[in-house]
Amino acid sequence: MTMDMELLQRYDAPVPRYTSYPTAPHFHAGIDAEVYRDWLAEIPAGERMSLYLHVPFCTRMCWYCGCHTKVVRQYQPVGDYAAVLDREIALTAGAVPKGREVSHVHWGGGTPTMLSPDDFSALMSALRERFDFAEDAEVAVEIDPRTLTREKAAAMAGAGVTRASLGVQDFNDIVQQAINRVQPFEMSAEVIDWLRGAGIEAINFDLMYGLPHQTVELVLHSVDLAVKLAPDRLALFGYAHVPWMKKHQQMIDESTLPGAAERLHQAEAAAGRLAEHGYRRIGLDHFARAEDSLTRALDEGRLRRNFQGYTDDQATALLGFGASAIGSLAQGYVQNAVPFGAYADAIKSGRLAVTRGVEVDADDRLRRAVIERLMCDLSVDLSAVGADLGAPPDGFAGELSALAPMARDGLVELDGSRVRITETGQPLMRTVCAVFDRYLGTGKGRHSRAV
Ligand code: SF4
Numbered sequence: 001m002t003m004d005m006e007l008l009q010r011y012d013a014p015v016p017r018y019t020s021y022p023t024a025p026h027f028h029a030g031i032d033a034e035v036y037r038d039w040l041a042e043i044p045a046g047e048r049m050s051l052y053l054h055v056p057f058c059t060r061m062c063w064y065c066g067c068h069t070k071v072v073r074q075y076q077p078v079g080d081y082a083a084v085l086d087r088e089i090a091l092t093a094g095a096v097p098k099g100r101e102v103s104h105v106h107w108g109g110g111t112p113t114m115l116s117p118d119d120f121s122a123l124m125s126a127l128r129e130r131f132d133f134a135e136d137a138e139v140a141v142e143i144d145p146r147t148l149t150r151e152k153a154a155a156m157a158g159a160g161v162t163r164a165s166l167g168v169q170d171f172n173d174i175v176q177q178a179i180n181r182v183q184p185f186e187m188s189a190e191v192i193d194w195l196r197g198a199g200i201e202a203i204n205f206d207l208m209y210g211l212p213h214q215t216v217e218l219v220l221h222s223v224d225l226a227v228k229l230a231p232d233r234l235a236l237f238g239y240a241h242v243p244w245m246k247k248h249q250q251m252i253d254e255s256t257l258p259g260a261a262e263r264l265h266q267a268e269a270a271a272g273r274l275a276e277h278g279y280r281r282i283g284l285d286h287f288a289r290a291e292d293s294l295t296r297a298l299d300e301g302r303l304r305r306n307f308q309g310y311t312d313d314q315a316t317a318l319l320g321f322g323a324s325a326i327g328s329l330a331q332g333y334v335q336n337a338v339p340f341g342a343y344a345d346a347i348k349s350g351r352l353a354v355t356r357g358v359e360v361d362a363d364d365r366l367r368r369a370v371i372e373r374l375m376c377d378l379s380v381d382l383s384a385v386g387a388d389l390g391a392p393p394d395g396f397a398g399e400l401s402a403l404a405p406m407a408r409d410g411l412v413e414l415d416g417s418r419v420r421i422t423e424t425g426q427p428l429m430r431t432v433c434a435v436f437d438r439y440l441g442t443g444k445g446r447h448s449r450a451v
Contacts, residue, residue, distance in 0.1 A: 005261050007409055008427075012260055013433040017284075018375055019307045020333055021368040022358050024440050027335055031357030033346065039329045042094040043317050048134065050104040050315035051127065052307065053085065054322030055112045056340065059147060060337070062181040063251040064169070064211060064239050068324035068338055069110040070373070077340075081322075082119040084344045086126050087323050091352060092408035093130035096319075101134045102127070104313040107141040113148045117155030138162050138313070140204075145191040145312055146183055150198075153191070157198035166196045166202035166231075169221045170211055172299060178212040178256060192229050205231040209266035210239035212256035219266045220273050221297045228428065233288040234279060236270050238263060264427060283376050284429055286310045303376040323353075332359040362437070366391050371433045374421060378429065383417035402435045 016023040042274035045050065056069045057078050072078060105127065111129050115123070124139070140163035141156060156164070168188055169181060176182045192203060205226050209219050226234060241257060243249040258266065271281055279287035280295050285308060288294040297303045297312035304311050305316060309324050320327035320336060323343035327334045334357035337343040346353040360368065366389045380397045396417075403419060406412045411425030411431055421429050 007411070008260060008264060010409075011406070011411070011428050011431050013431060013434070015430045015440070016437070017438075018430060018433050019305060019309070020133050020326070020328065021371050021437070022333075022360070023437075024333075024335070026442075027333060027356040027358050029356050031334055031354065031359060032386065033352040033354045035359075036327075036334045036352050037095050037332045037355040039358050040092065041097065041098055041335070042331070043100050043329065044231065045097070045099050047105040047317055048101050048108070048315040049131070050306075050313050051102055051131070052112060052318060052320045052325055052327070053112070054108055054325040055081070055114060055321065056110040056205060056323050058109070058111045058115045058144070058232065059083070059114070060180065061248050062169075062179055064179045064181075064208065065248065065250055066240055067110060067245055070340070071116075075116065078114050079116070079119060081340070081344075082115060082123060084347050085123055085321055088353065089123070089126045089130055091218045091347065091350065092321065096430045097351070100132070100133075100317070101137075102131045102232060103134045103137050103315050104311070105137065105139045106308050108308065111144045111147055112141050113143050113152055117152050118151070120243070121155050121159045124161075128160075133165075140165060140202075142167065143191065143195075145188050146181075146189050148194065150194045152199065153194040153198045157195075157200050161200055163202035163204065164200050165206065166191065167206050168222070168226060169208045169384075170214060170218065171225045172213070175211050175218060178252065180251065180435065189229055198344070199385075203229075203231045203384050206231070206232040206235045206272070207323050208237050208238065208241060209270060210241075210258055210263045212252050214266060216262075216265050216269045219270050222394070223273045223277075225272075227279075232292050233282075233286060233294060234273070234274065235286050236267065237285055238267060245394075250366055267427060283310050283378075298376070301377065305375045307373050322369070323350050327354075333357050339451050344389060346406045362391075365389055366395070367436050367438060370436050372398075372421070374433050374436075375429060378421040378426065381418045394437070399435050403432070404436075406432065 057072045058307050061071050139161045141161050142165045144167055163387055166188060171185045207222055207226060241249060274287045280290060282294055282298055293312045294310060299309045301333045302312060316330060318328040319447050323340045324338040325336045325337060336353040337346060343353045343418055367390060369385045370382060386395050403412055403414060407414045410422055413420045413422060421432055425432060
């Protein structure tokens with residue numbers, strides 16, 4: 001059963017993407033570098049850690065961009081930034097007790113491939129020198145094909161990169177011009193050859209729907225072309241038009257943006273086409289081959305959601321490096337200073353650069369677990385999660401009442417304490433999760449619409 005327009009209009013409210021709970025608009029300045037240092041010292045022995053490194057530079061601004069990044073024309077600021085990252089790696093590693101293994105590294109941005117091969121390799125060496133790496137650690141890098149070279153691909157492979165995630169979005173020239181990101185299919189194909197030739201076998205693609213001038217046909221054409229390059233995983237993100245937060249999005253002519261119904265058709269058509277090509281749907285917006293580790297994690301109830309989207313990484317501590325990078329620890333979330341200058345000044349003076357965050361309490365942990373299971377499994381047993389986290393058995397009576405109209409409309413099924421999002425309700429999964437968000441509507445943050 002597919003969703004009709006009346007239902008979509010009724011439920012398509014602005015809601016968070018739930019890559020964390022509480023979400024980033026609720027971070028505050030009460031969590032600073034000193035708090036972060038204490039939290040790092042308390043990472044329990046035997047815990048696995050995940051590292052995220054943010055490179056906030058690009059050669060050119062894509063008009064749809066929602067990331068913390070800055071356009072630079074010369075290498076010097078990037079090289080200077082690499083030196084600060086190196087210092088931050090040393091400072092952070094010094095605050096973490098020995099014996100905690102790194103299981104996952106993720107380079108994001110911005111554009112990590114702005115780093116020179118030498119700087120990238122040196123930073124990977126610094127990470128390996130300062131932290132203990134698990135033998136099976138995954139090292140993933142987000143790639144802008146326009147800035148990759150054969151030499152960089154070889155350097156990344158030599159530094160132990162195991163997964164490359166390519167930003168593609170759409171292969172149509174008119175769409176690419178409207179988003180200021182011209183990147184022909186042949187360029188992506190060549191980059192894939194370089195990466196695979198260098199030994200980086202695991203390939204992800206990012207595609208988007210809801211971009212200017214996109215139609216169902218164009219989205220399907222991009223899906224078909226992407227599949228020709230045989231990625232292991234694809235992410236299909238809906239363009240979030242938030243020009244009040246991201247000023248460069250004002251460069252997009254709003255009259256060329258597809259409306260809500262068209263966006264839904266694009267998303268559903270692309271999901272259907274990916275299924276025909278043999279990709280399983282994972283959560284909100286990811287797709288993976290049956291044999292992929294993400295699909296196995298889904299089948300085994302081990303799928304997780306974090307700031308990078310969906311992951312099979314089970315690490316309980318995520319340490320962020322770089323301007324604006326977010327980390328997650330058992331005690332709560334932390335975020336580094338967003339302006340490059342403030343971030344660099346802190347690190348150069350020997351301080352960690354965290355300037356805000358939020359501590360999580362027992363109620364946050366419970367709601368976070370419920371939201372994560374819904375975002376990953378589309379199903380949650382509220383009593384079971386509550387029992388795991390020591391909550392009263394009838395703790396979600398109000399939320400179950402709030403879900404009753406959605407159950408009547410076929411978006412969810414309620415069976416005792418179990419909530420299951422139906423196929424019809426899948427595009428509105430964030431709206432279902434929002435029922436469990438006690439901060440929503442407290443006045444902080446504006447979000448994109450659910451579909
Ligand atoms: S390459 Fe990525 S981070 Fe850079 S402007 Fe484009 S979308 Fe934003």
